[in-house]
Amino acid sequence: MDTSKSLCLITNIGSHYRFPIFSEMAKNFACHFYLGNKVATPIKKFDYTKLEGYRQTLKNVYFGPFYWQRGSVRLLFKPYRYYIIDGEPFCLSSWAILLLAKLTRKKTIAWTHGWYGREGKIKRQVKKLFFSLHSALMVYSEYAIALMQKEGIPRRKMYCIANSMDSDKERAIREQLTCSDIYRQHFLNDNPTIIYCGRIQKLKRLELLVDCAAAFKEEGRPVNIVFVGKDVEQVNIDQYAKDKNVADSVWMYGPCYDDEVLGQLFYNAHVCVSPGNVGLTAIHALSFGCPVVTHNNFAYQMPEFEAIRQGETGTFFEQGNAKSLKQEIECWICVDADKREQTRRKAFDEIDRKWNIHYQTEVIRKVLNET
Template identity: 60%
Template structure:
């Protein structure tokens, strides 16, 4: 096998990133050095199953900062490109970047970039840190625009987007068609709103219940399905009971079967995440479901950019339940023809950018100079 010239050193191997990592291993012969833990719980994939896996690094934490033990060794090998997390809290990354410059090698950041809520000190640190890299692969154009305003060279940045298991989701998508899963459960033909993800306080799910109450008062009936584990005793079902809409909600619980999830998204009228939306947006759009979330982008995850207002979803004013209701009314009233047009637009958005093959092409171009 051809010797790899690409080395990826990352803090952890999140479960959702296995498809893109494995594709990079297969298509670009990338080698991987992956950290063993973070300071919070995250589901990881089996590192040994990854094409190109070389070593698990031990992350040593000092408050928010950490050092990846053994991460400097690949620098003295045959690699030309080093793809890093673009995480200033990783002290060993600073050393790798500086040594790579001295050795004529290239450090590439795969990063969230700017959020838009950075304080003065963080802005200075980030600008200096990113200036040391040869290229910046940033999750969305929103962050790239903010970074350009901070004086970072636009030509140095490229949008890498984000992805789930694109190929698997495409296969599932091809098998989907309308079912009666919601009408059978709720015993009505009212449109169903879906929330999918962990049930956490930061997701502000009480807003969805309040919106349901307000819609009902206006004579608009709808259902809500909550798919996910209640990790923080949010007790959405108890709140729905207090508000008198418990018959209109379905506490589905956690589900990790994409075939089942694909159908739930496909048949839903809209996916709503009142807090930040994250990869739920990509998940929903992959199966043709439009997405609604709030409009304060500094407090959003990068995937909000897959939402094109009026086309693949919409935004409501941050923390404003009445505005959420206003937006919901637009989407809950879609007829079958409009819903099919939305599905098609959602598929087009995912196929154009938010998939592993788009990401592979970006990295191939960057490491082929």
């Protein structure tokens, strides 16, 4: 397929983590990128000017929960054949693009979360109409695809795109990783270490993790916890740890964007725990061989939960239940060195199987060839 000037991607923002996959798209498909300037919730952007194929920053104009991307609709009159857009019904300009594409015989492809499983009646109807207007749907998870199929959306037009981070860089780092005393140096003990990595927010329910640490301490089996991330909502989890008398077992590491450092932190931890939903944290942890524990209410999860294979790359606990969370943590902190190494290998295999930029590139290639 001749992809010269064929593919146009329009998205609400160039999230920092998507630079590697966008770069791969530019290399493989001569893709041109039109990226929004901001979203309602602050997200770290990459430097747009460093992306090959970058063409323009679009201004997102908000009307409550809805927004319009100025300059996006006129792109339908440029010589592109395929348009990848956010599968987000709240973007009003996307509706205009979809309708105009029908008139101009252009192909529109959603890159979308699709269904969550908690949509009410009105939202279900709106989403069904919105997705019906697309030529194809690239959906993050098989879970969402199954829900959408039940809603009557044809399976043949849906493709699982999964998600990725800087997978090539992370693979190179992981090949150099070895066990170290990074936690012993800080905590001055050999207790099992649990890691959380991500923004510290109320919806992440991190107090449940501290409750588990307090319960383990009462049993005479103390654990360490390292929180890697910025407190963006004044959660004050460190004060909660003091109140629970486990402050000496908690390391408030702060934000870190250095994958070599993060690789060491994940590789040497026993388990990564995200008591609220888990998103790219799961991919980050598994990329460096760390199993993941999160809750089992998938309607309130992010699509990356699918990288967790029960008992192999992680486990699920009953949402909001500290006792259930403690039981799942216990499964991972009690393993011996051989079992821990087996888990690392399974985590690497899962990332290499699906959660990387090369898998995503081949999915996009298939969509373009079949649409």
